[in-house]
Amino acid sequence: MATQGKVITCKAAVSYEPNKPLVIEDVEVAPPQAGEVRVQILFTALCHTDAYTWSGKDPEGLFPCILGHEAAGIVESVGEGVTEVKPGDHVIPCYQAECKECKFCKSGKTNLCGKIRGATGVGVMMNDKKSRFSVRGTPIYHFMGTSTFSQYTVVHDVSVAKIDPKAPLEKVCLLGCGVPTGLGAVWNTAKVEAGSNVAIFGLGTVGLAVAEGAKAAGASRIIGIDIDDRKFERGMHHLCLKCILYQLRIAAKDFGVTEFVNPKDHDKPIQQVLVDMTDGGVDYSFECIGNVSIMRAALECCHKGWGTSVIVGVAASGQEIATRPFQLVTGRVWKGTAFGGFKSRSQVPQLVDKYMNKEIKIDEYITHNLTLEEINKAFDLLHGGDCLRCVLKPLVLAVWTVEDDFK
Ligand SMILES: NC(=O)C1=CN([C@@H]2O[C@H](COP(=O)(O)OP(=O)(O)OC[C@H]3O[C@@H](n4cnc5c(N)ncnc54)[C@H](O)[C@@H]3O)[C@@H](O)[C@H]2O)C=CC1
Numbered sequence: 001m002a003t004q005g006k007v008i009t010c011k012a013a014v015s016y017e018p019n020k021p022l023v024i025e026d027v028e029v030a031p032p033q034a035g036e037v038r039v040q041i042l043f044t045a046l047c048h049t050d051a052y053t054w055s056g057k058d059p060e061g062l063f064p065c066i067l068g069h070e071a072a073g074i075v076e077s078v079g080e081g082v083t084e085v086k087p088g089d090h091v092i093p094c095y096q097a098e099c100k101e102c103k104f105c106k107s108g109k110t111n112l113c114g115k116i117r118g119a120t121g122v123g124v125m126m127n128d129k130k131s132r133f134s135v136r137g138t139p140i141y142h143f144m145g146t147s148t149f150s151q152y153t154v155v156h157d158v159s160v161a162k163i164d165p166k167a168p169l170e171k172v173c174l175l176g177c178g179v180p181t182g183l184g185a186v187w188n189t190a191k192v193e194a195g196s197n198v199a200i201f202g203l204g205t206v207g208l209a210v211a212e213g214a215k216a217a218g219a220s221r222i223i224g225i226d227i228d229d230r231k232f233e234r235g236m237h238h239l240c241l242k243c244i245l246y247q248l249r250i251a252a253k254d255f256g257v258t259e260f261v262n263p264k265d266h267d268k269p270i271q272q273v274l275v276d277m278t279d280g281g282v283d284y285s286f287e288c289i290g291n292v293s294i295m296r297a298a299l300e301c302c303h304k305g306w307g308t309s310v311i312v313g314v315a316a317s318g319q320e321i322a323t324r325p326f327q328l329v330t331g332r333v334w335k336g337t338a339f340g341g342f343k344s345r346s347q348v349p350q351l352v353d354k355y356m357n358k359e360i361k362i363d364e365y366i367t368h369n370l371t372l373e374e375i376n377k378a379f380d381l382l383h384g385g386d387c388l389r390c391v392l393k394p395l396v397l398a399v400w401t402v403e404d405d406f407k
């Protein structure tokens, strides 16, 4: 049945309150307005940032909302004036938009886009400052302009990347956030050179993607720092049937990490441990946790005169970073990165092609697969430390339009 122009009722995971289980609801998804695209989400993964907003620590977190921002799907319908995608196109929703027209996009200096950021920060669509989602008449906020924990979502046209239809959506959904963030932090933000020493704080998906990017850039030492030893030895796929059957072992070293440090094994501050290991400090460090004390350690383990530290992790509302200004006066550089500096609509399709050409990993980051109905289990897995990425399939059991009820 044709759904274009009609309200679609479908299943979505609604977050009503911080830290409370998400509820699978029948959600009404309004048709896309001018400049909008309605997307059927076929696969969506969980990123630590979803858990962060769900925890109530995100100053932009609004409830009730539909979380989710790492996904892939197919365009169901488009609103007036949308020219770059059409129904049937395979797409990745991009929380970082790219309009190609605003001063940010035209600057050549950043991947941040200003066109719709004001609306996405307050959970609505730019056209009418309203949500396209509702449950029994109550509006449900959008999240990061993507809201992918739903069978259908509505996004701005500047927030969808059209990709190769041959790409497996159950894999390339990861290119919506974590993997590009880590790779791009190395390639675009730090611009790591061959022969460099690199320290990575936090070996989740983002940290491991930093390792993968650093290895590809020719870094000679890649030091992984984590408080969870499981991240070093045999990686994830812990108790997974696939591993038991095939003895598959995915270890951080497979992503490029050459040495491991667990701060719990040392009495000295971790920055001193790294300075001692590297004849004065590393050339580049990356904080992939979201902990402001570790952000300081990551800066202070950098080499005097040139060491650069990139903040990737997202810290909670109210948290602030600190260091002695002397650290910067003596040549260390502190930077941050959003989506690894990649311009989303232009470069996500290129990353899909790189994956198809086996130039970047994706499969190795996927440790679990569940259905959307099992989303609360997926949040538990993420918090348990055994999980890198859990890909959810929003099973399309029944999709009907509101108009069908009156037929
Ligand atoms: N800037 C950006 O564009 C993006 C930022 N993020 C942020 O990056 C961070 C990492 O994301 P994921 O890899 O998905 O998270 P994750 O939770 O899978 O990984 C974090 C890792 O840090 C380790 N860790 C925790 N506390 C530690 C400590 N004190 N010292 C050393 N290691 C410690 C954990 O054991 C875990 O292995 C999060 O803060 C997330 O919100 C994620 C995507 C994009």
Ligand SMILES: N[C@@H](CCC(=O)N[C@@H](CSC=O)C(=O)NCC(=O)O)C(=O)O
Residues within 6 Å of the ligand: 047, 049, 050, 058, 059, 060, 061, 096, 112, 117, 177, 314, 315, 316, 317, 337, 338, 339
């Ligand atoms: N609302 C949050 C913002 C947190 C944040 O910095 N988000 C990252 C992406 S994290 C993805 O998993 C980002 O790209 N920020 C740039 C932006 O424009 O939001 C907060 O206020 O803490």
Ligand SMILES: [Zn+2]
Residues within 6 Å of the ligand: 047, 048, 049, 050, 069, 070, 177, 178
């Ligand atoms: Zn993310």
Ligand SMILES: [Zn+2]
Residues within 6 Å of the ligand: 097, 098, 099, 100, 101, 102, 103, 104, 105, 106, 112, 113, 114, 115
């Ligand atoms: Zn723009």
